[in-house]
Amino acid sequence: MLNLEILIVGGGIGGLTAAIALRRDGHRVTVIEKDPEWAVYGVGIIQQGNVLRAMKELDLLDDYMDAAVGFDFVAVHAPDGTQVAKVPSPRLVEGYPANVGIGRPALHKVLGDRTIAAGADVRLGVTAETIEDDGEGVTVRFSDGSGGRYDIVIGADGVYSDTRQKVMPGAEEPEYTGQAVWRYNLPRPSDLDALHVYNGPTGVGLVPISDELMYMYVTTPEPGNPWYDEDGLAQVMRGKLAATAQPIRELAENITDDQGVVYRPLEAMMLTGAWHKGRAVLLGDAVHATTPHLGQGAGMAIEDSIVLAEELAKADSFEAAFNAYRERRFERCKYIVESSLAICHGQLGKGPAVDNHKATAEMFEVTAQPI
Ligand SMILES: Cc1cc2nc3c(=O)[nH]c(=O)nc-3n(C[C@H](O)[C@H](O)[C@H](O)COP(=O)(O)OP(=O)(O)OC[C@H]3O[C@@H](n4cnc5c(N)ncnc54)[C@H](O)[C@@H]3O)c2cc1C
Numbered sequence: 097m098l099n100l101e102i103l104i105v106g107g108g109i110g111g112l113t114a115a116i117a118l119r120r121d122g123h124r125v126t127v128i129e130k131d132p133e134w135a136v137y138g139v140g141i142i143q144q145g146n147v148l149r150a151m152k153e154l155d156l157l158d159d160y161m162d163a164a165v166g167f168d169f170v171a172v173h174a175p176d177g178t179q180v181a182k183v184p185s186p187r188l189v190e191g192y193p194a195n196v197g198i199g200r201p202a203l204h205k206v207l208g209d210r211t212i213a214a215g216a217d218v219r220l221g222v223t224a225e226t227i228e229d230d231g232e233g234v235t236v237r238f239s240d241g242s243g244g245r246y247d248i249v250i251g252a253d254g255v256y257s258d259t260r261q262k263v264m265p266g267a268e269e270p271e272y273t274g275q276a277v278w279r280y281n282l283p284r285p286s287d288l289d290a291l292h293v294y295n296g297p298t299g300v301g302l303v304p305i306s307d308e309l310m311y312m313y314v315t316t317p318e319p320g321n322p323w324y325d326e327d328g329l330a331q332v333m334r335g336k337l338a339a340t341a342q343p344i345r346e347l348a349e350n351i352t353d354d355q356g357v358v359y360r361p362l363e364a365m366m367l368t369g370a371w372h373k374g375r376a377v378l379l380g381d382a383v384h385a386t387t388p389h390l391g392q393g394a395g396m397a398i399e400d401s402i403v404l405a406e407e408l409a410k411a412d413s414f415e416a417a418f419n420a421y422r423e424r425r426f427e428r429c430k431y432i433v434e435s436s437l438a439i440c441h442g443q444l445g446k447g448p449a450v451d452n453h454k455a456t457a458e459m460f461e462v463t464a465q466p467i
Contacts, residue, residue, distance in 0.1 A: 113398045128222040163199070166195065177294065253382055254381045273444070277316075283308060298314060332357075337351075
């Protein structure tokens with residue numbers, strides 16, 4: 097088995113799960129993270145059974161579940177607010193729920209704590225200025241003036257990956273879809289027992305993330321990708337909800353803190369060529385960034401890191417491992433990116449309308465397959 101000196105660029109969801117998986121196999125791991133505060137924004141995400149299965153594989157499941165809220169169905173509401181369906185979702189790990197809602201800071205803490213406990217060296221406020229692969233190894237010069245020599249470099253630095261731009265200049269770049277998401281944390285009503293989705297021209301979801309908190313997400317068309325100033329953002333978000341169901345309009349009255357609004361134009365990209373060049377390899381959003389319509393972006397990043405570690409453990413060359421990793425991941429990640437984009441385009445009238453529940457049921461079938 098290879099025993100490698102590994103640099104991971106990016107201490108987000110994919111970079112940290114990769115660090116955990118690779119430390120378990122005995123590799124020496126350094127993580128550089130550009131944010132000196134190592135902070136993530138305060139809303140949450142939805143994850144499904146394949147992520148619980150991956151957390152089990154990483155021996156993180158109980159820590160993860162302690163930080164999350166589990167649920168086994170999605171409640172669907174008509175535009176007038178009436179609940180019209182309760183769609184069950186399949187469990188993949190016996191004794192554990194089918195889905196979870198989890199706060200991003202809570203997930204980050206679970207992954208960050210384990211990364212450090214596993215013995216990875218995490219360096220904050222640091223980026224890679226130059227990455228030079230001479231065939232025998234990779235020499236990296238860091239933004240703090242220091243340097244290092246590594247067997248391989250993993251770019252887990254997200255959708256705008258600097259590693260991708262450095263090692264694969266001219267590769268695909270993210271494209272704006274025409275849609276954006278608004279998110280905001282609110283007190284969790286005692287009867288919010290699952291993800292509640294409100295259909296209509298403005299899509300809304302309510303996701304429990306702790307005993308006290310839920311977050312609301314709102315998808316809106318945003319032609320031309322407008323810039324919204326932080327001042328007044330809460331009022332703009334409330335305005336976007338003006339034509340939604342009565343219970344949502346009532347909740348919207350509590351959206352008052354401009355700084356609590358997380359606004360994000362939605363972009364997507366899929367690297368169709370190789371996912372590595374020489375000794376540098378990419379994972380997560382750096383190589384396949386999806387819109388969140390199927391709630392699987394982070395799940396794909398976590399699965400990538402497990403598969404990459406497995407292939408490095410099996411292969412006798414990193415090149416063989418990188419090829420096998422892409423081979424196992426490509427179709428699944430492409431499916432998530434394309435199916436999510438199809439829902440997005442349908443909502444925007446840029447493509448045929450997609451039956452969201454059918455697409456979600458299919459996603460559950462695909463992601464239930466072993467990785
Ligand atoms: C609106 C929205 C909602 C979403 N909702 C969900 C959901 O409900 N469920 C789900 O599964 N997924 C969701 N996703 C997708 C999910 O957030 C991403 O797929 C996931 O975060 C990807 O993980 P990553 O580690 O590849 O990248 P990131 O989480 O973006 O992490 C990248 C890290 O690299 C760091 N970094 C960047 N550049 C550098 C550099 N040059 N040097 C060092 N460090 C660097 C960043 O600071 C960051 O810490 C959503 C995405 C969006 C946009």
